[in-house]
Amino acid sequence: MHESDLHTSLASEEEVSQPEKILTTSLVVNRDNLVVELDESWLEQARKNDSESVLAIEKILYQPLGKFIGDDNTRMYFEASLALCRLKxxxxxxxxxxxxPTHKQFMELELSPLEDGKVRMTHYLLRTEPFDKPVKFTAVQFTNNQHxxxxxxxxxxxxxxxxxxEWIEPETFFKDKSDxxxxxxxxxxxxxITWQIRRPR
Ligand SMILES: [Zn+2]
Incomplete structure (x- = not known):
């Protein structure tokens, strides 16, 4: 191959390459949506904290994925999405x-079908953008004060x-509030939203 050919092939590859994304975490659920595998990043993160965190991470294994999702609507959404991945x-x-609290984090979730109805869920960080003003949300599962x-x-x-x-962007909502x-x-x-299909490259 001539050097000039090499340049041509590199240039065209660059054109089709995707923007750089960072793998953050991945886990595998089995056909019953039990977590059966966690990647090393979970343990790494836990080790940075303390031994209790490591134990907490180990406890996730063989538990239903739904146990770690705080609300029914999100849980049902994920169950339907995992079923779609197995079907397709x-x-x-x-x-x-x-x-x-300080940054918008634009992420991507990828679902990959594996053998025996298992699915790998991989989270990628695509890019971040700072908020003009920090936003602080406290998630609660139940409240008797709707206001x-x-x-x-x-x-x-x-x-x-x-x-x-209406549904609005968090930063718009947060203009005159703090928590x-x-x-x-x-x-x-x-x-x-329609899931996109990732064709093998
Ligand atoms: Zn939404």
Whole structure:
């Protein structure tokens, strides 16, 4: 191969390459949605904390995935998505947000079908953007004071203010507030989003 050919092939590969993304965590569930495998990043993170965290991570193994999802709507959404992945037998992916108090974190969730009905769930970080002002949400599972809480979408992090039909960006909602209690759910847009199919390259 001539050097000039090499340049040509490199250039075209660059054109099709995806923006760089960072694998954050992955886990595998079996056909009954029990967590059967955690990647090393979970343990690494736990070791940075203390031995109790390591034990907590080890306790996740062989537990139902749904146990770690705080609300019924998000749990049902994930169960339906895992079922879709098994049915299609294809790698599926969709964007989501997992914001920190200081940054918007644009993520991607990938579902890969494995043998015996197992599915690998891999989370990638695509990019981050700072919030103009820190946002502080405190997730609660139950409240008897509806006025103090708002609904927050587990997948895009949008907020539905109490008494409103609209879903808005967290930073818009947060302009004049400092700490808000939220109940997690899945917003209508996220419920209707179509999973993308990742073709093998
Ligand atoms: Zn949403």
């Amino acid at each position: 037998k294809q790698v599926l992916y969709r964007p989501y947000r997992c914001d920190s 103090l809480t708002v609904k927050r979408c587990s997948l895009c992090n949008s907020i539905q203010p109490t008494g409103s039909a 808000v209690m939220t109940i997690h759910t899945v917003c209508p847009d996220c419920k209707n």
